[in-house]
Amino acid sequence: GQNIDQPTEMTATEGAIVQINCTYQTSGFNGLFWYQQHAGEAPTFLSYNVLDGLEEKGRFSSFLSRSKGYSYLLLKELQMKDSASYLCAVRATAGANNLFFGTGTRLTVIP
Amino acid sequence: NAGVMQNPRHLVRRRGQEARLRCSPMKGHSHVYWYRQLPEEGLKFMVYLQKENIIDESGMPKERFSAEFPKEGPSILRIQQVVRGDSAAYFCASSRGPPRNEQYFGPGTRLTVT
Numbered sequence: 665g666q667n668i669d670q671p672t673e674m675t676a677t678e679g680a681i682v683q684i685n686c687t688y689q690t691s692g693f694n695g696l697f698w699y700q701q702h703a704g705e706a707p708t709f710l711s712y713n714v715l716d717g718l719e720e721k722g723r724f725s726s727f728l729s730r731s732k733g734y735s736y737l738l739l740k741e742l743q744m745k746d747s748a749s750y751l752c753a754v755r756a757t758a759g760a761n762n763l764f765f766g767t768g769t770r771l772t773v774i775p
Numbered sequence: 776n777a778g779v780m781q782n783p784r785h786l787v788r789r790r791g792q793e794a795r796l797r798c799s800p801m802k803g804h805s806h807v808y809w810y811r812q813l814p815e816e817g818l819k820f821m822v823y824l825q826k827e828n829i830i831d832e833s834g835m836p837k838e839r840f841s842a843e844f845p846k847e848g849p850s851i852l853r854i855q856q857v858v859r860g861d862s863a864a865y866f867c868a869s870s871r872g873p874p875r876n877e878q879y880f881g882p883g884t885r886l887t888v889t
Contacts, residue, residue, distance in 0.1 A: 668817075706880040706883055707818070707880045709878070712875060712877055753818075755876070761808070761831070762808060762823050763820065765818040768817060
């Protein structure tokens with residue numbers, strides 16, 4: 665089966681840096697995605713990793729270690745609008761295009 | 776430059792009725808995915824379609840649920856004889872295809888079964 669683990673909730677201060685971890689055990693691996701989802705809204709694409717290493721995009725960075733089945737999303741210079749759920753999703757095989765999602769990490773940014 | 780469109784945004788049905796959810800993919804996207812999200816749970820894959828073909832329906836319940844993506848028009852997720860447990864948010868996503876195949880989500884349809 666497929667298993668994706670993320671912390672349920674995190675709290676961080678405006679202007680700070682926060683790291684959201686994701687570990688996965690899947691039958692195969694063909695890419696890891698991070699999405700942001702505000703309450704009652706659609707998930708929006710943040711990042712994609714398929715090779716080991718760090719991908720940086722503005723205030724957001726995502727890291728992947730395939731040997732460890734581990735990824736993290738790093739958010740810098742936190743803003744109040746970053747309060748949302750962050751979803752880690754894995755594409756298990758190249759042939760199957762569906763994503764397996766974790767339950768998400770609800771991040772609350774406080775002043 | 777419209778994104779993925781879904782309608783209706785909210786749908787209320789009584790037990791036993793049928794629910795039809797529609798999804799129009801982003802321009803240039805020919806791959807459509809349906810996911811279901813229950814309260815406080817993660818997104819669960821249901822079905823993956825390309826034009827006129829169901830590619831993977833491994834996440835779809837065997838009974839009452841069906842999906843199509845006709846040559847013309849939106850993709851439709853159909854739930855027959857709805858039950859209270861079908862109440863959820865149903866999200867559609869679309870993608871351009873390999874190699875990255877990143878999926879872009881629509882705003883979802885919130886189905887409430889009374």
